[in-house]
Amino acid sequence: MFRRKKRWTDPLIPELMELVGEEHVLYHRSDLIAYECDGFTLVRGEARAVVFPADTGEVAAVVRHLHRKEIPFIARGAGTGLSGGATPLGGEVIISLVRMKQLLKLDLENRTAVVQPGFVNLKLTRSIEGDGYYYAPDPSSQYACTIGGNVAENAGGAHCLKYGVTTNHVLGAEVVLPDGEVIRLGEDGIPDIPGYDLLGLVTGSEGTLGIVTEITVRVLKAPEAKQTILAYFDDVEEGSRAVSDIISAGILPAALEMMDRTAIEAVESANFPVGHPLDVEALLLIEVDGIAEGIPSQSSRIVEMCRRRKVREVKVARNEREAAAWWANRKTGFGAMGAISPDYLVQDGVIPRSALPDVLEKIREISRETGLRIANIFHAGDGNLHPLILFDGRKPGEKEKALAAGSRCLQVCADAGGTITGEHGVGIEKIEEMRLVFTEEELQAQIAIREVFNPDNRLNPNKLFPQPGRCAEVKQERQRTVQGK
Amino acid sequence: MFRRKKRWTDPLIPELMELVGEEHVLYHRSDLIAYECDGFTLVRGEARAVVFPADTGEVAAVVRHLHRKEIPFIARGAGTGLSGGATPLGGEVIISLVRMKQLLKLDLENRTAVVQPGFVNLKLTRSIEGDGYYYAPDPSSQYACTIGGNVAENAGGAHCLKYGVTTNHVLGAEVVLPDGEVIRLGEDGIPDIPGYDLLGLVTGSEGTLGIVTEITVRVLKAPEAKQTILAYFDDVEEGSRAVSDIISAGILPAALEMMDRTAIEAVESANFPVGHPLDVEALLLIEVDGIAEGIPSQSSRIVEMCRRRKVREVKVARNEREAAAWWANRKTGFGAMGAISPDYLVQDGVIPRSALPDVLEKIREISRETGLRIANIFHAGDGNLHPLILFDGRKPGEKEKALAAGSRCLQVCADAGGTITGEHGVGIEKIEEMRLVFTEEELQAQIAIREVFNPDNRLNPNKLFPQPGRCAEVKQERQRTVQGK
Known part of the structure; x- marks a missing residue:
């Protein structure tokens, strides 16, 4: 029996197979769809192939080969990133690292x-x-x-x-x-x-x-002990002030999270409801941890500080199961938006903690002006906001409106002395917003650093920094959508 | 009255005076002596001048001027650095920042x-x-x-x-x-x-x-409360094991310091004696801080762990004054060496905490082989060693022997999987030792980064990295002294 030698339309594919094994290369259009974007789904592109190296040697061999052939490439993990850092813009080889999981x-x-x-x-x-x-x-x-x-x-x-x-x-x-x-x-x-x-x-x-x-x-x-406290507020500003009070008192909670009314509606409509009242304006979820003897006094001081800020109700988790339920409810918050909106865009800005009440008010203004609901779930303790802009992608123009609203939220953060990403990264999503926080000279200094490592810009090209070339088209397109609101 | 216009042998001096004011430039040889070195006194060089700018604008003006004239320069703070980072190698202008102290x-x-x-x-x-x-x-x-x-x-x-x-x-x-x-x-x-x-x-x-x-x-x-514990050991290894026990138990002390017998002799002979016994092999000085309720249990657990490691005596500070005295005794430890030795060289290496007993034994070997006493005062909690090599600079060859012993201590740290400086820096002192922990390629990658910011190597030239040119002479000289032991 003879197997007919396959003829490849793309000669790169058998070369990659040579390096990592035939079964560790994807190249069919249908297989590549899953790699068109990461967790930031609003920009998509087609990769040339996806390879799955087994170890450092194979990664290096693939990279050397692509370098010689002057083919751009991107590393990818689980693809959960939220700013398009692992998204191909067209023609890159994706080097997936999921087999290297030891x-x-x-x-x-x-x-x-x-x-x-x-x-x-x-x-x-x-x-x-x-x-x-x-x-x-x-x-x-x-x-x-x-x-x-x-x-x-x-x-x-x-x-x-x-x-x-x-x-x-x-x-x-x-x-x-x-x-x-x-x-x-x-x-x-x-x-x-x-x-x-x-x-x-x-x-x-x-x-x-x-x-x-x-x-x-x-x-x-692991800390010896921990405790979770939940507080409901009828007023976002009072909740924000409680956050400041806690930090100013010298208590450093392990976590200090806030959700606003729209976010609470979403999490209570989704898979992990815990019975939060739907008519409060904000809730705080606070975890303290450390030495067992220190926990009760920290908890009771936090409860006391919430009370001084007109809390509607504040309670300490009765047991680990209750705390775990509260946290599951919070941690699945982004996904929960699906329960109240066909689509959502998550933003990620950082502000000085003291600007919290002002910035939240400005985000409400953006919501009123655009007619889009905006839920807020965020790391209040370190001023890391996550406005979730709810929209319906089937309605013409809504996606563009959402993108524009997201961009305005970032402008508000930048104006408040903050910055445009806390933890989600710039990727392809926020390239243009880099100009809100960096001067041209500062961007050039960063690009000069990239050139030391990545002189041909072949590794993850056209990400992170605004620059001429292919990226300019993407920028223009994004600008059009942003301006088109 | 006419003041005769001064004629300058170095035309740069009036130009600098123009930029920062006449009284803010030093140029007399006698004035420059104080700037021949920083806290690392074994290498000295002569600066061309020292300027004292008043603000960022003046710093930038001086730098622009020196850049145009292609004159090398160095920034200097209080000059307490221990690796020669602020030491001129000959002809640099020193930009002192002591007037900018707001x-x-x-x-x-x-x-x-x-x-x-x-x-x-x-x-x-x-x-x-x-x-x-x-x-x-x-x-x-x-x-x-x-x-x-x-x-x-x-x-x-x-x-x-x-x-x-x-x-x-x-x-x-x-x-x-x-x-x-x-x-x-x-x-x-x-x-x-x-x-x-x-x-x-x-x-x-x-x-x-x-x-x-x-x-x-x-x-x-500031932490709500703190407590200091002092433990004496007849065996360095038992003390090291107590350190590991404490960290492994999940206690994170604010500080965890060790001094060996020679160091104790020095601090007890100097300005802040506190009555440490002179016949113990090691002492641990441990500070815990945090929420008041947590302190007693942490202290008593540490005391208990020391007892399990054959401590000779362990005590908790009776009051803040006693704790402050113990800390003053420790913090002036380097200077205290002057009480038992005409000269000393402080080294600064880092090792994985688990290698502590082995590395201390190897340092004792170096001491035995060279005949030089070596005191050890160090941050045991994070494996940051400070061997203090005692010598008499008046005896011919002793300084060179001390430098060689210091270099061997760093080799021991590098061999143990550690590195050649924890907090004192590389400066001019450890340029050659950079090769113990970096390959040529890794050094080149770092130099490429320097070139992005400092392409002409005019700012603090010939520091931090081994390189050809003037630095090679210094290196050769140091190599000669190291090999000459």
């Missing part, structure tokens, strides 16, 4: 873990919680997102108020540079290293400087 | 302070402690060192175990680039910003990327 090393004595980039965030905590440890950064997508993706986006989460974002937990990385060279950054387990902080530079670089193929992270001892 | 803005609601670079570290805490706040990074030189210098060196301190180093507390900076352009990095008060983390890159860049002229730092609410 926990390579655990050193609990020195509190470090070494993982491959495709290792799922939550699995790390699951692997070590039996020994009393956990991995702190906890984006809401932690059940699916990968630590490699977390490094690319410098992911945060509800607990970054107390424990910091991903960059505070990454101690070392192996990186494949855009020409295929493999370097190591950081020293495993050593917090400060000599020379420039290249590890910090790569963390949060949104896949534009290199492909991280191995990561050493810090793991923490 | 606290520009305090925003306690958002917990930030904006300072000029010459503002002294401890003055920040002194300015806000009345309101219950403090600035966390506390290098032992904090009574003198400046926050600008802290940013350059990414300074640590006894409390960085719990609170992190300078980079964890810097939120924004104004930077004069080596061509005189002024840029701002970071957003005031916003922890995570879009784009590459250039602020993190500049922090710890040892004055080679730009001159920081304004800094926004995070200030913290």
